[in-house]
Amino acid sequence: MPCKRTNIGESAPKYGRSVVVERFVISGGIPLEGEISVHGAKNSSLPLLAATVLCKNESVLHNCPNLSDVDAACKILKYLGCGVKREGNTVAVNTKEITHSDVPDDLMREMRSSVVFLGAIVARLGRAEICFPGGCELGARPIDLHLQALRKLGMEIEESHGKLICSAEHGLVGTSINLTFPSVGATENIMLAAALAEGETVINNAAQEPEIIDLANFVNACGGKVKDAGKSRIIIEGVKELHGCEYRVIPDRIVAATYLCCAAATGGNILVKDLCADHIASILPLMEEMGCKLDITQDSVAIRAPKRLKALKDVRTMPYPGFPTDAQAPLMAAAATANGTSIFAENIFESRYKHVGELCRMGADIKIAGKVALVEGVDTLYGANVRATDLRGGAALIIAGLGAKGRTEISEIKHIDRGYEEIEKNLCLLGADIKRML
Numbered sequence: 001m002p003c004k005r006t007n008i009g010e011s012a013p014k015y016g017r018s019v020v021v022e023r024f025v026i027s028g029g030i031p032l033e034g035e036i037s038v039h040g041a042k043n044s045s046l047p048l049l050a051a052t053v054l055c056k057n058e059s060v061l062h063n064c065p066n067l068s069d070v071d072a073a074c075k076i077l078k079y080l081g082c083g084v085k086r087e088g089n090t091v092a093v094n095t096k097e098i099t100h101s102d103v104p105d106d107l108m109r110e111m112r113s114s115v116v117f118l119g120a121i122v123a124r125l126g127r128a129e130i131c132f133p134g135g136c137e138l139g140a141r142p143i144d145l146h147l148q149a150l151r152k153l154g155m156e157i158e159e160s161h162g163k164l165i166c167s168a169e170h171g172l173v174g175t176s177i178n179l180t181f182p183s184v185g186a187t188e189n190i191m192l193a194a195a196l197a198e199g200e201t202v203i204n205n206a207a208q209e210p211e212i213i214d215l216a217n218f219v220n221a222c223g224g225k226v227k228d229a230g231k232s233r234i235i236i237e238g239v240k241e242l243h244g245c246e247y248r249v250i251p252d253r254i255v256a257a258t259y260l261c262c263a264a265a266t267g268g269n270i271l272v273k274d275l276c277a278d279h280i281a282s283i284l285p286l287m288e289e290m291g292c293k294l295d296i297t298q299d300s301v302a303i304r305a306p307k308r309l310k311a312l313k314d315v316r317t318m319p320y321p322g323f324p325t326d327a328q329a330p331l332m333a334a335a336a337t338a339n340g341t342s343i344f345a346e347n348i349f350e351s352r353y354k355h356v357g358e359l360c361r362m363g364a365d366i367k368i369a370g371k372v373a374l375v376e377g378v379d380t381l382y383g384a385n386v387r388a389t390d391l392r393g394g395a396a397l398i399i400a401g402l403g404a405k406g407r408t409e410i411s412e413i414k415h416i417d418r419g420y421e422e423i424e425k426n427l428c429l430l431g432a433d434i435k436r437m438l
């Protein structure tokens, strides 16, 4: 049975929580078949969990995925003094009492989204002390746009010995903010800070990602007044207080894209359910360009991949509604065995091609020139020992391993567990031979 977890070490950690030594072992070459459901979005759940800090009482999030990043957000909430309970994919956060305004460095460093707690904590308590956030290493990931905007809202921010000591003794005051880039994290931080500020905040050149709309919908369900989220100009009318609410997280569009790439790379035929097709509108035409046949409804995509994929002419990562940077590595893994040369341009992050070296160990022929990656499709990839360098790069190695001839062993899978809930179990349901091993 390919799905069994094999423990070679002394004591196994809790399922799905990898330690450095855990790895995936894949026997490739099996076309995937069957149905798979997409879990809730990591990149929505994390800002939503931060947003619960704004509320005076309990909030309940449904469809909140069981991921190590979500655990990290829950640990931050607990440290702040909130009550946090998880039952399956429902997380209840009681924010009646908040006793701390700081976040310990180790929790800040666990993920990038820890930084959006800043706007929420200061909005609620008038002060916060944090260090710079962690997250995948994709090149420089500054937070200058966050800090500039929060200062404009009246937050005093002192940087000292790696700490950000922040305060707004008399509360934050709404203002007009022009982002020089539609940063997702900065837009979220501003929305959270402005939700309880005095007066109106306007964000020009705001990020338009579905996760931004999800955050606005949550804040509004809690009594907030956020208008036009999903457009490039968002208006937030600050309110005196927010109450908790019950809310369902949107499906994870990158997980959906990853499963489609798994099918494409294996010549598979699968139905991906519980997604939002509108959210992957930039990805679906690329699957068709590769020769996959799609049957699309609002909440599902059936994909039938050809024996040999066709190359992709021009894949450029862009802010939403453009092609997402998070899907670049998974799609590249599928394109590695396409017929012809595919061209990718990574425009969001300066160093998001770390998976390329690992794919090349499996026989891929990919050359990088600055922002561009030229993928010469090879007939087949071969199983090899590879290392997950980051979350989506790790997913790319799974895709490559599923399509490859022979055995692939992927180490450092803790990166993959940040964003994919029980990915090996789900892939086994589609007939894949993938095991988590110690």
Ligand SMILES: CC(=O)N[C@H]1[C@@H](OP(=O)(O)OP(=O)(O)OC[C@H]2O[C@@H](n3ccc(=O)[nH]c3=O)[C@H](O)[C@@H]2O)O[C@H](CO)[C@@H](O)[C@@H]1O
Pocket: 043, 112, 140, 141, 142, 143, 144, 145, 146, 147, 181, 182, 183, 184, 185, 186, 209, 318, 319, 320, 324, 325, 326, 348, 349, 350
């Ligand atoms: C626009 C975009 O695709 N954003 C992606 C980004 O969000 P994330 O919120 O992490 O990143 P941003 O959207 O803020 O940043 C995108 C770009 O802006 C730069 N920047 C950002 C903030 C700042 O204060 N200063 C600054 O220079 C970053 O270095 C990067 O080059 O990574 C996430 C995880 O992969 C993805 O889910 C998001 O879709």
Ligand SMILES: C=C(OP(=O)(O)O)C(=O)O
Pocket: 042, 043, 111, 112, 113, 134, 135, 136, 326, 391, 392, 419
């Ligand atoms: C890189 C990602 O996450 P983070 O921004 O938390 O590092 C991602 O979701 O692909």
